[in-house]
Amino acid sequence: MRSASDSVPGFRKVLRSRKYQGWLWGYILILPTVLGLGLFYLWPLVQSFYLAFTRWGAFGDYRWCGLQNFERLVSDPKIVDALRNSLVFTGLTVPLSISLATLIAVLLNAKIRGVSFYRVLYFLPVVTMPAAVGIVWRWLFNADYGAINYVLQKVFAIRGPSWLTDPKIALYSLVAVAVWGAIGNNMIIILSGLQNIPTVYYEAADIDGAGVLTKFFRITLPMLSPTLFFVSVTAIIGALQMFELVYMMIGINSPAIRATQTVVYLFYREAFINMNKGYASAIILVLFVIILGLTFIQLRLQRRWVHYD
Amino acid sequence: MAQRRLSVAILVVCLTVLVSAVGQAAATKLTYRIWDVNQQPAMKQIVTEFNKVHPEIEVEIEVTPYRQYWTSLETAAAGKNLPDLFWLNAPNFLLYSTNGMVLPLDKRIAKDKYDMHGYPNSMLDLYSYKGILYGMPKDFDTIGLWYNKELFDSAKVPYPTNNWTWDDLIQAAIKLTDAKKGVWGIAAQLDDQSGFYNTIWQAGGYVISDDRKTSGFADPRTIEGLRFWTDLIHKYKASPTQAQMTDTSPIALFEAGRVAMLSDGAWNAIRFAENDYTKKRVDVVSLPKGKQRGVTIHGLANVIAANTKHPEEAWTFLKFLGSPRAHEIQAATGTVIPAWSEYQHLWVKAHPAFNVQIFIDQVKDSFPYPVSLYTNRWAQLSFDELTRAWAGEVSIEEAAKTLARKMNELLAQE
Numbered sequence: 001m002r003s004a005s006d007s008v009p010g011f012r013k014v015l016r017s018r019k020y021q022g023w024l025w026g027y028i029l030i031l032p033t034v035l036g037l038g039l040f041y042l043w044p045l046v047q048s049f050y051l052a053f054t055r056w057g058a059f060g061d062y063r064w065c066g067l068q069n070f071e072r073l074v075s076d077p078k079i080v081d082a083l084r085n086s087l088v089f090t091g092l093t094v095p096l097s098i099s100l101a102t103l104i105a106v107l108l109n110a111k112i113r114g115v116s117f118y119r120v121l122y123f124l125p126v127v128t129m130p131a132a133v134g135i136v137w138r139w140l141f142n143a144d145y146g147a148i149n150y151v152l153q154k155v156f157a158i159r160g161p162s163w164l165t166d167p168k169i170a171l172y173s174l175v176a177v178a179v180w181g182a183i184g185n186n187m188i189i190i191l192s193g194l195q196n197i198p199t200v201y202y203e204a205a206d207i208d209g210a211g212v213l214t215k216f217f218r219i220t221l222p223m224l225s226p227t228l229f230f231v232s233v234t235a236i237i238g239a240l241q242m243f244e245l246v247y248m249m250i251g252i253n254s255p256a257i258r259a260t261q262t263v264v265y266l267f268y269r270e271a272f273i274n275m276n277k278g279y280a281s282a283i284i285l286v287l288f289v290i291i292l293g294l295t296f297i298q299l300r301l302q303r304r305w306v307h308y309d
Numbered sequence: 310m311a312q313r314r315l316s317v318a319i320l321v322v323c324l325t326v327l328v329s330a331v332g333q334a335a336a337t338k339l340t341y342r343i344w345d346v347n348q349q350p351a352m353k354q355i356v357t358e359f360n361k362v363h364p365e366i367e368v369e370i371e372v373t374p375y376r377q378y379w380t381s382l383e384t385a386a387a388g389k390n391l392p393d394l395f396w397l398n399a400p401n402f403l404l405y406s407t408n409g410m411v412l413p414l415d416k417r418i419a420k421d422k423y424d425m426h427g428y429p430n431s432m433l434d435l436y437s438y439k440g441i442l443y444g445m446p447k448d449f450d451t452i453g454l455w456y457n458k459e460l461f462d463s464a465k466v467p468y469p470t471n472n473w474t475w476d477d478l479i480q481a482a483i484k485l486t487d488a489k490k491g492v493w494g495i496a497a498q499l500d501d502q503s504g505f506y507n508t509i510w511q512a513g514g515y516v517i518s519d520d521r522k523t524s525g526f527a528d529p530r531t532i533e534g535l536r537f538w539t540d541l542i543h544k545y546k547a548s549p550t551q552a553q554m555t556d557t558s559p560i561a562l563f564e565a566g567r568v569a570m571l572s573d574g575a576w577n578a579i580r581f582a583e584n585d586y587t588k589k590r591v592d593v594v595s596l597p598k599g600k601q602r603g604v605t606i607h608g609l610a611n612v613i614a615a616n617t618k619h620p621e622e623a624w625t626f627l628k629f630l631g632s633p634r635a636h637e638i639q640a641a642t643g644t645v646i647p648a649w650s651e652y653q654h655l656w657v658k659a660h661p662a663f664n665v666q667i668f669i670d671q672v673k674d675s676f677p678y679p680v681s682l683y684t685n686r687w688a689q690l691s692f693d694e695l696t697r698a699w700a701g702e703v704s705i706e707e708a709a710k711t712l713a714r715k716m717n718e719l720l721a722q723e
Contacts, residue, residue: 058408058683060387142556144491165552253499253692254555255700272380274686 051281062278069282079283081258082266086287089175089262090239097179098231101186106220108187109194119191123184134248137177138164141249164249170256174245182238186231193227194220225306233298240291243268263287337622340392342371344378347580351644358638359629366622379685386410391614393623394630397444398609399435399677400684405612406438407682412613413441417624427633427649435677436610444610445631446648448639450575451604451668451675452507453593454478460485460492460569469570471667473597475511475537478570482547485569495570496559497538497548499692499699502605502678503573507596509534510603516679522720526691527713532706534599539698539705551699563587572596575668578660579643588662595667606675608648682723687716 055065073079108119125133140147141163149160163173201219210218221228243264250260252269261269263283271280343352349372356368371392373381379401385391386405397405405411418425425433428446436444454469461468464485469478482494498504509516514531517524525531541548548554549562563571564584581587596604611630613623629635636647643659646668657666681687691712698708 058404059383059410144553145557162552162556165555251555252689253696255552255696255702256555257696272383273689275383275683 048281048284051278052285054278054281056275056277056279058275065278069279072279073282073286078258078261078266079263079286082261082263082283083290085171085260086240086242086262086264089171089178089242090236092172092175093178093182093239093242094232094235096175097182098186098228098235100179101183101231102190102224102228104183105187105190105194106216109191119187122187125181126184126188128181130244131248133177133181134245138249141173165254165256167256167259170250170254170260174242174249174260177245177249178239178242182235186235189231190224190227193224197223222307226308229298229302229306233295236294236298237291240287240294336365336367337619338367338369339394339619339623339626340369340371341626342373342378342382342392342395344373344375344396345576346372346374347576348639348644351639351642354638354642355630355635358634359626362629363625366626368626386614389616391616393617393619394611394613394627396447396609397436397612399607399680400688402436402444402610403438403680403682403684406443410615411443412615412617412620412623413443414445414613414627415441418442421628423628423631424633425631427636427651429648429650431606431677432608432610432648435608436612444612445627447609447611447630448645448648449606449608449672450646451606451671452503452572452574452596453665453667453671454570454572454596455563455577455581455591455593456570457563457566457568457587457591459590460566464569468592469594469597471595473594475597475599478597479541479545479547482541482570483545486547488546491567493549493562493568494547495541495572496554496562496568497541497699498554498559498571498573499538499551499696500559501688501691502607505535505538505695506605506676506679507572507603508537508599510605510676511596511599511601512537513600517681517720521681521723524687524713524716524720526709526716530600532709535695535698535709536705537599539701542699543701551696551701563591566590575646575665578656578663578665578668579645582643582660582662591663593663593665593667595671602671602674604671604675605678606672607678681720683719687719690715690719 051062052069053064053066054062055068056062104122108115108122139145143149143160143162143165146163148163152158152160161169164170197220201223202215205215205219241264242262246260246262246265247268250256252273264287267280267283267287270276270283341352341356343349349370352370356370359368360366382391382395386408391410397411417423432446432449433442436442436446454473456469458468461481464487466481466484469481478495485494486492506516509525509531512530512534514528514534515525516531526535538548542550549559549568554562559568559571560573560577562568563573564581564587566586578593581591596602611627613620613627617623633649633652636649636652637655639645640647640652640655641659643656646653646656653669657669694708694712694715695705697703698705
């Protein structure tokens with residue numbers, strides 16, 4: 001005679017087994033983070049996609065409107081401005097911050113005195129609040145009363161430009177601040193990548209009589225390429241989403257706003273100032289597709305230049 | 310056994326904490342949101358006096374800076390999470406009242422026989438929709454020409470008078486401008502209520518038609534009103550450029566002694582009275598006359614959120630906010646001109662250093678703040694378009710006509 005518990009062989013045994021307990025606890029421990037991710041990232045993502053096809057009235061009243069938002073998007077000159085600004089900003093910030101971060105990481109990989117102090121110094125901008133960064137740099141860049149133009153006037157007798165209000169150069173001022181802020185973050189990651197390179201290669205190179213530059217380009221960079229790949233993917237994604245620098249440093253009525261507003265800033269304007277959350281969602285959907293495309297291209301190019309051993 | 314006792318002990322502690330928390334909640338807590346940190350001391354004093362009579366109602370004042378006030382309020386409204394009471398202004402009144410976001414007050418006023426006699430009809434009309442009052446008038450403000458006596462003295466220019474014309478202002482501004490010292494005659498700030506709305510009225514123009522369906526920006530008289538400011542920047546070179554005024558705000562320039570004149574609101578009286586530089590050096594006169602006199606008048610109201618969980622307590626607090634005593638506090642501290650007419654003179658008394666009586670005197674020449682259902686959309690649009698003329702990228706006619714066209718498109722959607 002077979003009892004119920006026999007027909008599902010050893011079910012209770014499985015429940016009590018070490019293996020099951022193992023992955024049960026695993027799921028329990030990741031549950032908070034997964035819940036948070038789902039609730040605050042994935043669900044809003046899905047919602048945004050849906051909202052891109054809606055039209056909004058006041059106070060959360062919305063209805064389906066099909067492709068209307070996208071039709072409007074195609075003929076909106078502000079979108080072209082914003083896309084161009086975001087792409088130029090990314091195209092300048094990412095190479096600059098990664099190359100500078102690599103240089104600094106290599107220098108800080110050496111056993112020099114006070115190396116920990118320098119590492120902290122370079123990492124400080126990363127842990128500074130974006131609002132504080134924006135306010136202080138905005139004052140530094142002030143054309144008439146800021147510190148930068150003051151030094152230029154007193155020491156070099158040059159009349160400094162309007163860093164943040166001249167449409168021709170405002171974006172480059174933002175690039176400078178962004179690079180300053182991003183070096184620390186990239187540097188830490190590249191530093192750990194550097195420390196993973198086996199010294200054996202360098203010793204062998206020394207025996208063969210290789211110079212500093214040869215060692216850098218033939219050993220360091222190729223061995224570093226997985227790290228650089230990671231850093232470049234995340235840096236591009238981050239740079240394309242830049243908002244806080246424009247919001248904090250360029251006023252909405254500034255003469256330079258058209259030359260600096262990025263796609264996410266435009267999203268903010270449409271969603272919260274013009275109360276068109278549907279149109280704003282369409283804008284952000286376009287950005288999502290662009291970032292997805294660029295990341296995909298980078299993943300494909302990976303085969304060409306990234307060395308995994 | 311010991312484990313079981315421990316669990317019971319923990320359970321008892323938790324329940325105690327829970328019960329005491331519930332016990333605390335017996336005192337009602339109201340949130341009152343405002344945007345002007347300069348007014349916070351007066352609001353705090355009002356709450357303190359209110360608590361002497363009603364200690365069981367706690368009021369927490371939240372200050373959200375103006376720049377974020379409406380966006381965060383709209384998010385709260387959509388999430389049915391509005392503060393119990395908050396400040397409302399004319400541009401946003403229709404939006405909140407027609408969407409049922411604020412409590413109507415008529416029945417409660419009638420039931421409690423609440424005294425409203427001190428409120429001018431214009432204020433009550435401003436915050437009524439279809440004959441029902443939604444807001445308790447709080448204050449009103451007009452605009453004046455603030456000026457720096459010290460800069461006038463060093464340039465040997467006679468002080469402005471209440472009888473100045475546009476020409477008088479322009480001539481004085483030119484004389485006061487000294488490029489070498491980095492001083493300008495006036496800051497031609499890109500601001501509607503403090504700046505170009507007033508010159509639009511003075512030129513005989515208008516911003517929006519009475520039926521709120523057409524823009525007035527293409528009207529040639531309106532354009533004259535706008536040109537007053539762009540000429541000061543580009544033709545007479547008596548004002549900082551738009552780039553300079555973006556880098557450093559006009560009021561900061563005024564408080565640093567870099568501009569001699571600033572067209573700005575009555576609400577700055579308390580700010581200038583507390584600032585070490587301005588309190589001894591500035592004074593104010595009526596705005597100059599163009600083809601006619603014209604000043605923007607506006608006032609705030611206190612409102613109760615429709616979805617408040619404590620409508621009775623909120624109404625009790627609102628009654629105090631609208632009482633003569635609360636207006637007396639607002640006036641006597643010099644904070645704002647109270648909507649209650651009998652105490653307006655107290656505000657004047659609170660500012661002996663400045664000739665602030667002109668703000669009340671100009672009420673007879675005033676025009677109401679232009680509004681529609683979605684005022685903020687075309688207000689922001691006006692800045693987007695006019696900043697190009699202020700920056701000298703396009704002529705003021707072109708900017709104004711583009712603005713009128715786009716504003717009409719927006720109004721058609723309302």
